[in-house]
Amino acid sequence: MKKKIVISGMGVVTPIGDSVESFWTSNLQGISGLRLEDRMDLSALPCGWVSATVPEETKKVIKARWGDSNQAWGDILMHTAVSQALDDAQFKGGLKRPAGLMWARVWPGPSGSFPQDYVDFMKSAGERYLTAGNEPGDVVAYLREKQEEERLEASDLSAFPTELSAKLGVPLVASRLDATCSGGLRCLIEASRLLQMGKADFVVVAAVVSRSNHYTLSQYAQLMALSRWRGPAAQASMPFDKRRTGMVINESAGALILETEEHARARGVKQHYAELGGWGLAIDTVHLTAPRVDMVERVMRTALEQSGLAPNQIDTVNAHGTSTRLNDVTEAKALHRVFGEHMQTVDVCAVKSLTGHGSAASGILETVIASLSLCRGIIPPVTTCTEPDPECNVRTSLTPIHRPVANVLKNSFGFGGQYASIVFRRPESARP
Template sequence: MTDQDRGRDQDQDVVITGMGVVTPNAGSVESFWEANLTGRSGLSYERRMDLSQLPCGWVAGIIPDGIKKSVEERAGVPGRSWTDMLLHATVDEALRDARVEGPLDRPAGLLWSRVSPGPSGTFPEDYVAYMKTVAARYKELGDDRAATLERLRAERAERTDRSTTEPSESTTFPHSVAQRLGTPLITMGLEATCAGGLRAIAEAARLLRTGRIGLAVVAASVSRNTHYVLSQYGQLMALSRWKGAAEQASMPFDSRRSGMVINESSAALVLETAEHARRRGVDTVHAVVEGWGLAVDISHVTAPRIDTVERVVRGALAHAGVSPDDIDTVNAHGTSTRLNDITEARALHRVFGKRMKEIDVCAVKSLTGHGSAASGVVESTVAALTLCRGVVPPVVTCTEPDPKCDVKTSLRPVERPVDTVLKNSFGFGGQYASMVFRRPPNPRRAPATSGSEHVGAEH
């Protein structure tokens, strides 16, 4: 390949130019990165409801009042649900980070995922009310598009004066993003459970590579800490049964792990081609989306399969054009469940073999808990910052590593050159996704006010 060909290929690289995050332990990207490096947890005991009759699930990742107030101040308007506030807050941060100012001169893409059908979408009565509303509207209006649109507008106006937790399939989020960007949007709502975040990134990259859009916004948010959800996961015995300090409840790859911790969180990314970013005057980026592997395996609704995890990891490597020897670190799915962690670890051993002894592994859910579809986008921000900053975050809750997993985690940040990160996300319903991110030739530097010296300490 000539230098000219290589330059042309780099022009078409799909790059991340903006990021936004709200999690239980941080209200912005930089504070989230600091939390990951210092081991600041966002987990606490759920005191808002009586969970005494549940067999597990007493700890949750709850966005604290201070961060919640900030989100409401930035993104709260009458009639807007909390889930939409989270989406707007993180999209706004990502667009500012990417220095995007509307109106854009080309169509854009919006790939987003949130719990559906309603702002909460997590009570059984939500789904009943939702389906009754849709059925009644269709019975009255049929296929009349104009009348249906007018009815939706009227319903939205009526909800403005009522509780913002009422179920509805409609949201002003895509319309608001289109107004902000000042351009038509190609929109896609994704429901792929815990793999939804990475799938949304992959779909955005596909759209960008077709040339149909100049820029894409990927966003996901979730707020599902309700008694119903905790009860359903509790019946599956999927939630943590830890009764000690709350910040220790999520412990990926630790021999004491007893289940995952559910959280509320949101994240957004701005993606575009390197050429498009450069034409906008953006000369530094966070990461290159190099390749991905996706699969749906219907063999079991909740239990992951080692061979399918292996297949999507190998698929991501092949799509990225890299070998197992090229991967420097793994940003794991790491849910802290007995089955998921060992399945992911064994699949990684199949792919990387003896190299697993030297591949640093981080697991963001150790500090945040599990944010369903939002987790893939949230954790991709950590993957991107790992590439730009050359630091692999620790897994501070993995103090008794499980020898059956045998992955290399650390109790302190590990400083090392990182050119490639493998990111995994797997979910209920047999959803699997794996993605390779590469360090860009022009990585975004840390703000002058952040950063400190870290000494690596590994198990």
């Protein structure tokens, strides 16, 4: 018998809110986290002059909470989001079986993307190998001797699952996934698989990105994927708008608690944010960066079929909506193929209009918004889409839409031909 999988807890740290409620309010009010990037000289880049980072005051509060932990900043962000999600799920310990962990994070090094991070990591790994040798006893002795000075690097590589296991009080069935910008949804899908197979009753899903540096921006600039907007920074990300010129990179973290409905009720948690309906996954090897309409269509149709829903039963689409010329029109064309005339009544939400693009973390953050739309009957606006692209022809709004929402389709697509789509249902007992 197929188990009901529910989202029982959520946590976020974003450029427009460091809690679920502040993040939701900012989405409803159209508050943008996009700012001109003034921390580095970007004059030589053809695009990418705007970014969206966690405000400095928020960073100070978060760092003060965790103290001098020697953890990489990405781990600190994830711990913050996960702690919120566990509190939100009313987690008090007492798990009787191993828990699951599905997570995604840029690797390696505190910055996540500088070439020197990779050079330093490989160099130090080689030096350790030559020094420690092959004998097990010598390796153990070396690690004991170097424990203190190696703590930062070890933390960056593996401490997050270990620390989370200690917090939950049980062993973890853990996997770290690399599925580029579809990674957040992929983590959700793999978590659902764990629960359906009975390998765990309680799974933490987390993703983080913090890579706003000159090297990363120059990488995306070579692809001309970043916004070339010269007007007000807050308008730089404009999904489905005919003036869109590219995406904006952000810094963010998100976490969700997934569990079987039966397990949640046994813990005394009877109200949930969303129920996972069906999902679709695909990997396309035709092009590294260009999405294809037929692949987007495929994952959406698969998600609908698995959920047992007809297209006309979807109330809103929480779009991938990156604000790039190609992605938005590709997603829109696929939506029209799947929904046909029903697209005239399907409301489309595009969170990246306010937050920018957070790679794998975006799928988690946007699932938070999709889940709250189910619970509260409100679809956030896309305030930057003031000149809708007729080639996309999707239904967005400049103000919040108040309507009953029973089913949401969420999309995420990524470089490397990664496609993911999930249907979320309104649970029988929705969180107020």
